Amino acid sequence: MKLSKEQVKHIALLSRLSLSEDEVEMFQEQLSDILNFVEKLNELDTEGIDPKFQIIPPENVLREDIPGVSFPYEKTFLNAPETDGKHFIVPKVVKK
Amino acid sequence: MELINKSLKELSSLIAKKEIKPSEITEELLSRIEKTESKLNAYITVEKEKSIEAAKLKDKELEKLSETEIPDLFGIPLSIKDNILVEGQKMTCASKMLKDFIAPYDATVIKKLREKGAIFIGKNNLDEFAMGSSTETSFFGVTKNPWNLERVPGGSSGGSAAAVAARSAIASLGSDTGGSIRQPCSLCGVVGMKPTYGRVSRYGLTAFASSLDQIGPITKNIEDNAFLLNIISGLDSKDATSAKLPVPNYLEALDNEIKGLKAGLPKEYFIEGIDPEVKEKVMEAVKTLERLGVEIEEISLPHTSYAVETYYIIAPAEASSNLGRFDGVRYTYRAKEYTDLIDMYCKTRAEGFGNEVKRRIMIGTYTLSAGYYDAYYLKAQKVRTLIYQDFQNAFKKVDFIVTPVSPTTAFKIGEKTDDPIKMYLSDIFTIAVNLAGLPGLSMSCGFDNKNLPVGVQLIGKAFDEETLYSVGYKLEKELNINNMPQV
Numbered sequence: 276m277k278l279s280k281e282q283v284k285h286i287a288l289l290s291r292l293s294l295s296e297d298e299v300e301m302f303q304e305q306l307s308d309i310l311n312f313v314e315k316l317n318e319l320d321t322e323g324i325d326p327k328f329q330i331i332p333p334e335n336v337l338r339e340d341i342p343g344v345s346f347p348y349e350k351t352f353l354n355a356p357e358t359d360g361k362h363f364i365v366p367k368v369v370k371k
Numbered sequence: 372m373e374l375i376n377k378s379l380k381e382l383s384s385l386i387a388k389k390e391i392k393p394s395e396i397t398e399e400l401l402s403r404i405e406k407t408e409s410k411l412n413a414y415i416t417v418e419k420e421k422s423i424e425a426a427k428l429k430d431k432e433l434e435k436l437s438e439t440e441i442p443d444l445f446g447i448p449l450s451i452k453d454n455i456l457v458e459g460q461k462m463t464c465a466s467k468m469l470k471d472f473i474a475p476y477d478a479t480v481i482k483k484l485r486e487k488g489a490i491f492i493g494k495n496n497l498d499e500f501a502m503g504s505s506t507e508t509s510f511f512g513v514t515k516n517p518w519n520l521e522r523v524p525g526g527s528s529g530g531s532a533a534a535v536a537a538r539s540a541i542a543s544l545g546s547d548t549g550g551s552i553r554q555p556c557s558l559c560g561v562v563g564m565k566p567t568y569g570r571v572s573r574y575g576l577t578a579f580a581s582s583l584d585q586i587g588p589i590t591k592n593i594e595d596n597a598f599l600l601n602i603i604s605g606l607d608s609k610d611a612t613s614a615k616l617p618v619p620n621y622l623e624a625l626d627n628e629i630k631g632l633k634a635g636l637p638k639e640y641f642i643e644g645i646d647p648e649v650k651e652k653v654m655e656a657v658k659t660l661e662r663l664g665v666e667i668e669e670i671s672l673p674h675t676s677y678a679v680e681t682y683y684i685i686a687p688a689e690a691s692s693n694l695g696r697f698d699g700v701r702y703t704y705r706a707k708e709y710t711d712l713i714d715m716y717c718k719t720r721a722e723g724f725g726n727e728v729k730r731r732i733m734i735g736t737y738t739l740s741a742g743y744y745d746a747y748y749l750k751a752q753k754v755r756t757l758i759y760q761d762f763q764n765a766f767k768k769v770d771f772i773v774t775p776v777s778p779t780t781a782f783k784i785g786e787k788t789d790d791p792i793k794m795y796l797s798d799i800f801t802i803a804v805n806l807a808g809l810p811g812l813s814m815s816c817g818f819d820n821k822n823l824p825v826g827v828q829l830i831g832k833a834f835d836e837e838t839l840y841s842v843g844y845k846l847e848k849e850l851n852i853n854n855m856p857q858v
Contacts, residue, residue, distance in 0.1 A: 283733075290691065290736040291698070292729055293717035301726075302733060305791055309734055312792050313680045313747070316754050326752030327759055329582055329612070330808030330833075331569045336611040350475035356705035363700050366712045 276314070277307045374399050376855075379447065379542045379595040386445050387438060393446020396541070397426035397490060400448050404493070404539045407858050413514050413524075413534040415453045416461050417493040422448055425490045443602065445488030450540040452531050453494035454501050455586065456575040457481050460491065464577050465509035466499045468723030471703045478575020479610065480544060480586050480603040487602055495543055496530030499725045500694065501551055501579045503527050504797045507788055508727040515784070516559060517856035518823050522781040525555030525797075531589045532559040537858045542599060543589045548580050549682050550776075550801025552587045553813035557776035557826025560815040560856070562596045562843070563589045565801075567834045568808035569614035571600075572607030580689035581612075583682075583805040593814065593843045597621035600836065616834060624837035625844040630664030632842065635769035639675035640800055645778045652817040652825040653775045659849050660773070660842070668769055672761040677754050678803040679795055684738050684751035685806070690728075691735025697723060730791060759807045766832050771839060774800050776813045776826035804830055812839040815852050 278286075283303045287294045294302065348361060357364040374382065374396050385391045404417055429446035436445075451457055454464045456474035458481070463469045477485065485491075498508040506514040506529025514529045516522040517537035524533040528545030532555035535543055545552040547565035556563030564587045571586045578584065588599035604618040636657065641650060661667055699705035699719030706718035724732070738747035765772060778799055787794040804811040809830055816827040827846075831839045 286733045286737050286740075288717070289740065290729075290732045291695075291713070291716040291720050292724070292732065293714075293721040302730065305730055306733055306737070308792060309683060309730070310737070312795075313684050313751075315680045316677060316684075316750050319674075319677065319754055319757065321750060321753035321757070324753045324756050326749055327756040328752055330759065331612065331614060333612075334615075336608070338608070346475075353475050354472050354703045355701060356699060356703060365700055366709070366715050368712050 276311055278303055278310070375403050375538045375541070378591050380598055382447055382541065383443055386433070386447070387441050389433065389438070393429035393433065393490070394423070394426040396446065397422050397448045397492065400492060400539070400541065407537050407539040410520055410858055411515050411517060411533055411537055411539065412512050413496055413530040413537065413539060414450070414493045415463055415465060415496050415511050415530070418460060418491065422490050422492045429488065429490065442486070442488040443598070444484060446490060447488070448490045448492035448541060449484060450493050450495050450531065450534055450543045451481065451491060452497055452528050452543065452545045454497060454546060454577040455481065455544060457491045457494070460494060462494065462577070463511070464500045465497045465511055466723065466725065466728070467510045468697050468704045469702060470510065476575065479572035479607045481575065483603050495528070495534055495540070498527035498529070499728050500577065501527040501546055501548060502690070502727050502731055504550070504554060504794055505787065506530060507784065508725055510725060513784055516781045517858045518560065519781065519821070521783055522823070523558070523784055525558035525777070525781065527551040528589060529555045532556050532561055532563065535559070535561045535589050535591060536856055538855070542591070542595055544586055544603070545589045546576055546584055546586050547805065548583045548686060549805050550798040552589060553801050553811055553826070553828060554777050554798060556589055556813040558781040558824065560824030561589060561591060562593055563587060563813045564596050564600060564836065564839070565804065565811045566600060566604065566836055567810045569612055570604050570810070570834065570836070572605070572610040572613045574607055574609035578693040580686040581693060582689060583686060593840060593847050594622070594625060597625060597840045614834070619837055621836060621840050624840050627837065627841035629842050629845055631666070632771070632838070633666045633668055633769040634660060635668055635670035635765050635772045637670050637672045637675065637765070637772060637774060639672050640774040645775060646780065646819070648819040649775050649777070649779060649825050652819070653773070653827050656816040656827045656846060656850065657773055659846060663845055663849060665842070670765045670769060670772070672765060672803070674754065674757045674761050675803060678758055678806060679799055681751045681754045681758065681806060682802045683734070683795055684747050685755065687731040687735035688739050688748050689735070691732045691739065694728070694732055727791070755806050758803050762807045762809060771842060772830040774828045774830065776800060776828040780819050780821065780823035780825055800828060809833055810836045810839055812843050814843050814847060816850060817852065818854070
């Protein structure tokens with residue numbers, strides 16, 4: 276199996292990654308190789324086998340809903356690329 | 372002997388007896404780091420001023436404490452893999468994306484170490500976002516193996532393992548998703564434990580593949596490793612997957628009797644393609660165990676040869692989701708030029724991530740996307756069940772399992788960087804342990820003819836780190852390997 280260039284571009288968009296034409300070509304080869312590599316799993320019959328999403332059976336972790344101190348603004352926005360100290364500032368998303 | 376050559380446990384006792392001052396260790400270690408770093412590049416950040424300051428405060432505090440009040444790690448400098456949060460210090464994940472990121476809080480493991488008096492001297496290099504087996508994908512450059520500077524230290528916790536081996540760290544914490552503690556420890560000749568999934572809280576560890584990630588200690592010897600695991604283990608309300616089980620005393624477990632224990636040798640781990648010298652050294656360790664009274668039995672883990680393939684579906688799928696948070700809004704890096712929001716996301720991520728991270732995000736995105744989920748992700752999770760059952764069946768017959776850690780000793784820098792799959796196969800013996808959630812201990816068992824360390828892996832039942840430590844402790848004594856790399 277080999278991914279087409281269009282498929283690579285589509286995956287990149289879903290992944291929110293912009294790629295140059297050279298990169299599309301490189302990843303086309305590499306991603307196809309990896310997908311062919313994992314094809315090996317199809318040798319196994321897994322009919323009737325339950326998937327193991329978690330090894331330790333998950334359990335609900337419950338606690339009383341007690342108000343506490345929230346994470347402070349200074350720390351929350353410490354690493355924001357753009358902030359006014361109370362909000363994360365993002366490019367405009369609503370068109371006029 | 373210089374302080375930096377002493378074990379963590381020895382330093383802890385010296386401090387407890389007030390025979391040395393915290394600042395003496397920190398100063399000696401900082402000058403060691405200064406000497407070795409130009410050759411090794413094992414650190415991304417060294418907190419020189421902060422740790423001297425912290426050590427001097429500890430000196431004063433120590434004067435006031437009575438011997439019984441001195442906490443276990445009082446004034447001892449530790450280094451930490453740079454994907455774990457240490458409040459106020461940079462945490463880069465070896466990525467351009469986070470090169471300026473400052474940790475806003477402590478990871479739970481750091482909080483626990485801090486409560487015991489530890490000082491955090493610096494952050495160790497790793498593969499970008501812990502994705503790799505050689506520390507070559509780091510944005511900050513490759514770490515060199517202290518045994519041979521032309522070779523990789525393994526990965527992804529390569530900086531931690533190299534620093535501990537070169538005595539430019541007393542001990543470190545790493546993280547292990549598919550072998551990232553055990554494989555570099557094997558390649559650098561130090562001791563690393565990947566605890567059972569859930570043993571140690573992951574809160575404050577940058578998530579890579581959440582169902583596989585686990586933090587563990589990287590140390591000079593088994594005793595230090597048990598000592599640190601005692602401190603960092605346990606239930607944490609901030610990690611819902613941390614186990615609600617009591618934590619045994621791993622130091623006490625070191626003296627447990629091992630005579631009469633049964634060890635399994637899985638035939639699938641001694642296959643063609645494994646370096647004959649690695650096999651030979653591991654088999655010598657097996658003979659040593661036999662001499663110590665352990666019964667050896669050949670076993671079979673029939674789905675072993677599917678583990679790497681299973682992992683390279685599950686880990687990238689989880690990574691593609693976890694790394695979605697790096698969107699140019701909250702975590703420091705944002706592209707300078709863009710046309711709209713989507714373009715800002717795409718350019719930020721294209722500029723911020725390296726190629727291995729991009730590959731894994733795209734593979735994960737593909738295998739989780741509509742129409743492919745059943746064929747890839749669900750299929751892999753079913754095979755994971757088979758791999759898990761292999762171990763369950765084996766543990767009906769044996770108490771622990773012995774295997775090599777890595778099919779080869781340290782390989783040359785650049786040898787596998789052009790071929791992702793070749794690189795992926797260097798984790799062939801460690802990956803199944805993560806998929807099954809089991810504990811795995813990696814320790815040195817000798818050297819090949821190039822004087823590169825060979826590692827042996829002990830795999831245990833879930834939450835039975837005790838057996839691994841007690842076996843490892845006796846094996847370590849018996850093998851008595853005291854070589855140190857000359858850097």
